[in-house]
Amino acid sequence: MNGKGAEKGISESSQTRILDHVKKISYMPNFSAQGLRTGKTKTICMMVEDIADPFFSSIARAMEEIAYMKGYKILYSSTENNTQKAKDLIQFYRRRQVDGYILAPPPGIEEDINELIDDNLAVVLFDRTLIGIEADNVLVDNFDISYKAVKHLIENGYRNIAMITLYSEQIQMTERERGYKEAVDEIKNTYFIKNIGFYDHPASNVQEIQRFIDLNNNIDAVFFTTNYLAEMGLEAIRNLKLRIPEDLGIVVFDDDKLFRLFSPTITAIAQPIGEISEHVIKLMLMLLSGKGVKKAKKSIVLPAILQIRESSRPKSD
Amino acid sequence: MNGKGAEKGISESSQTRILDHVKKISYMPNFSAQGLRTGKTKTICMMVEDIADPFFSSIARAMEEIAYMKGYKILYSSTENNTQKAKDLIQFYRRRQVDGYILAPPPGIEEDINELIDDNLAVVLFDRTLIGIEADNVLVDNFDISYKAVKHLIENGYRNIAMITLYSEQIQMTERERGYKEAVDEIKNTYFIKNIGFYDHPASNVQEIQRFIDLNNNIDAVFFTTNYLAEMGLEAIRNLKLRIPEDLGIVVFDDDKLFRLFSPTITAIAQPIGEISEHVIKLMLMLLSGKGVKKAKKSIVLPAILQIRESSRPKSD
DNA sequence: CTGAAAGCGCTTACAG
DNA sequence: CTGAAAGCGCTTACAG
Numbered sequence: 193m194n195g196k197g198a199e200k201g202i203s204e205s206s207q208t209r210i211l212d213h214v215k216k217i218s219y220m221p222n223f224s225a226q227g228l229r230t231g232k233t234k235t236i237c238m239m240v241e242d243i244a245d246p247f248f249s250s251i252a253r254a255m256e257e258i259a260y261m262k263g264y265k266i267l268y269s270s271t272e273n274n275t276q277k278a279k280d281l282i283q284f285y286r287r288r289q290v291d292g293y294i295l296a297p298p299p300g301i302e303e304d305i306n307e308l309i310d311d312n313l314a315v316v317l318f319d320r321t322l323i324g325i326e327a328d329n330v331l332v333d334n335f336d337i338s339y340k341a342v343k344h345l346i347e348n349g350y351r352n353i354a355m356i357t358l359y360s361e362q363i364q365m366t367e368r369e370r371g372y373k374e375a376v377d378e379i380k381n382t383y384f385i386k387n388i389g390f391y392d393h394p395a396s397n398v399q400e401i402q403r404f405i406d407l408n409n410n411i412d413a414v415f416f417t418t419n420y421l422a423e424m425g426l427e428a429i430r431n432l433k434l435r436i437p438e439d440l441g442i443v444v445f446d447d448d449k450l451f452r453l454f455s456p457t458i459t460a461i462a463q464p465i466g467e468i469s470e471h472v473i474k475l476m477l478m479l480l481s482g483k484g485v486k487k488a489k490k491s492i493v494l495p496a497i498l499q500i501r502e503s504s505r506p507k508s509d
Numbered sequence: 510m511n512g513k514g515a516e517k518g519i520s521e522s523s524q525t526r527i528l529d530h531v532k533k534i535s536y537m538p539n540f541s542a543q544g545l546r547t548g549k550t551k552t553i554c555m556m557v558e559d560i561a562d563p564f565f566s567s568i569a570r571a572m573e574e575i576a577y578m579k580g581y582k583i584l585y586s587s588t589e590n591n592t593q594k595a596k597d598l599i600q601f602y603r604r605r606q607v608d609g610y611i612l613a614p615p616p617g618i619e620e621d622i623n624e625l626i627d628d629n630l631a632v633v634l635f636d637r638t639l640i641g642i643e644a645d646n647v648l649v650d651n652f653d654i655s656y657k658a659v660k661h662l663i664e665n666g667y668r669n670i671a672m673i674t675l676y677s678e679q680i681q682m683t684e685r686e687r688g689y690k691e692a693v694d695e696i697k698n699t700y701f702i703k704n705i706g707f708y709d710h711p712a713s714n715v716q717e718i719q720r721f722i723d724l725n726n727n728i729d730a731v732f733f734t735t736n737y738l739a740e741m742g743l744e745a746i747r748n749l750k751l752r753i754p755e756d757l758g759i760v761v762f763d764d765d766k767l768f769r770l771f772s773p774t775i776t777a778i779a780q781p782i783g784e785i786s787e788h789v790i791k792l793m794l795m796l797l798s799g800k801g802v803k804k805a806k807k808s809i810v811l812p813a814i815l816q817i818r819e820s821s822r823p824k825s826d
Numbered sequence: 827c828t829g830a831a832a833g834c835g836c837t838t839a840c841a842g
Numbered sequence: 843c844t845g846a847a848a849g850c851g852c853t854t855a856c857a858g
């Protein structure tokens with residue numbers, strides 16, 4: 193029944209007879225019992241900021257598919273970027289003895305992650321890392337693609353480029369900021385940066401962005417560092433009755449299926465969902481198989497793609 | 510430790526002493542052992558068409574939150590509307606002894622669902638039902654809101670209204686079609702219906718829709734019965750260089766966060782995500798608590814909301 | 827090589 | 843009322 197009939201020297205006919213009977217009574221091993229005996233549950237948990245975010249839900253879908261083929265099931269949870277909720281979730285999953293942890297970690301859970309690793313549990317981080325943690329991780333080259341995106345605006349004639357971003361010390365965000373700054377530095381211009389709170393009310397954020405754009409009316413382009421900031425920003429721009437890209441060029445970090453259908457279409461940075469998912473699951477399976485546990489941790493950095501569309505087309509003036 | 514100290518007559522000091530120690534050694538009961546002993550796993554599975562679809566991922570997020578507070582964890586899976594995959598998943602979850610099944614069922618799994626119910630497992634359906642199944646379910650009034658949506662187009666002066674929908678016998682889709690037909694019947698006009706295959710290649714679907722609109726050039730409005738059909742339809746309309754709503758009014762079933770930011774903004778039917786999720790979890794918890802197991806099954810039908818925007822504004826001619 | 831027995835960590839029925 | 847023992851369904855080390 194474990195597929196080792198041949199090497200154990202059990203006759204073919206016995207094997208078929210037994211397997212037929214197993215099929216007939218539709219025997220299915222009890223998972224709790226297996227879990228109790230082996231300590232393995234064939235379950236991997238995945239914690240992201242928000243499972244309803246298109247980026248994370250697409251990743252979830254892709255990972256689910258790959259993991260399922262390997263006999264693993266994935267449990268999803270949304271951390272809401274909340275440190276305490278993430279800590280609680282980790283405890284919750286430990287009780288459930290999940291085999292592996294795939295995390296897009298919120299800030300402040302360094303210690304909890306290190307405990308997992310110390311206890312020899314499989315951990316793979318993605319989208320971001322935390323300082324002081326040695327874990328396998330899969331990242332996108334946030335700095336490089338952000339630099340390229342802003343550089344693209346510059347090459348198309350935009351000069352006073354603003355960045356609208358979160359108040360955040362998280363590495364994926366600081367890297368995006370670093371890319372923006374490096375590109376702006378090359379034209380020796382000043383930064384126009386507006387920070388938004390993650391937990392603030394969307395309506396007041398729209399107001400904030402609106403005021404920012406209005407006050408800095410020399411701005412001729414905006415780089416939004418996340419999709420939901422862009423959503424609020426597009427509303428602000430609409431309220432201000434500014435034309436895209438004539439009055440304001442736009443580039444957004446994270447693509448959306450609908451951006452290519454906007455009028456004008458929206459230039460966006462597309463993260464390689466499929467590749468990220470594949471690498472994460474591959475690293476996870478390697479850890480679960482026992483290989484690589486003692487090895488040096490791997491950090492995989494993938495390139496993202498700038499989807500150039502109309503919202504950043506060359507300035508005519 | 511089970512909170513029954515008082516009624517068992519254990520002194521307060523002993524209680525605190527024990528609980529303190531429990532906390533110190535951070536004891537956590539083993540879930541597999543509990544599951545093995547009690548047959549309960551405090552886990553609910555949820556099977557939807559595609560976890561990356563914004564409608565389903567929003568539902569997932571909302572359900573996760575409610576269930577988590579009640580001590581339940583949710584396992585998600587995408588069926589891809591594939592009968593065999595759904596059957597496999599059900600078997601997979603049975604082995605794992607999940608306590609409850611929340612399903613947006615694909616066609617052809619009637620028997621599997623009835624087996625679950627016969628075995629006294631908790632089952633709640635949502636988004637759609639299947640004929641011949643007696644299970645608790647939560648639906649949206651697809652007929653009513655579709656009727657209202659098409660009626661709204663008629664009231665705004667549109668006369669030759671097309672419907673672009675899936676080839677599908679699923680109840681949520683046939684109800685949307687029925688709503689369309691009832692509204693068109695009232696102006697005694699003909700139906701313009703284009704059916705699309707769920708598994709066809711998106712690019713060829715865009716071509717199909719384009720040809721349909723082009724050939725029936727008297728059409729002055731389109732009702733898209735799902736969000737992804739609208740996505741393809743908007744691309745087709747763009748390719749044909751038709752103006753919305755001057756050349757073609759638009760209403761879409763399922764709202765998208767970005768529809769209000771389009772130019773023009775897109776009129777859409779918004780399903781009550783929060784309410785659906787609450788009702789589903791409530792029914793599920795009722796079944797899991799043992800109440801209502803033997804009771805007649807409940808069918809809850811919720812109203813949806815028509816978000817009227819610019820893509821369906823009154824015709825001026 | 828094979829089959830019986832031990833034990834994973836709980837919960838609960840039961841003897842004292 | 844309380845504490846020890848049985849047993850959930852597996853897997854695997856071990857005796858025969």
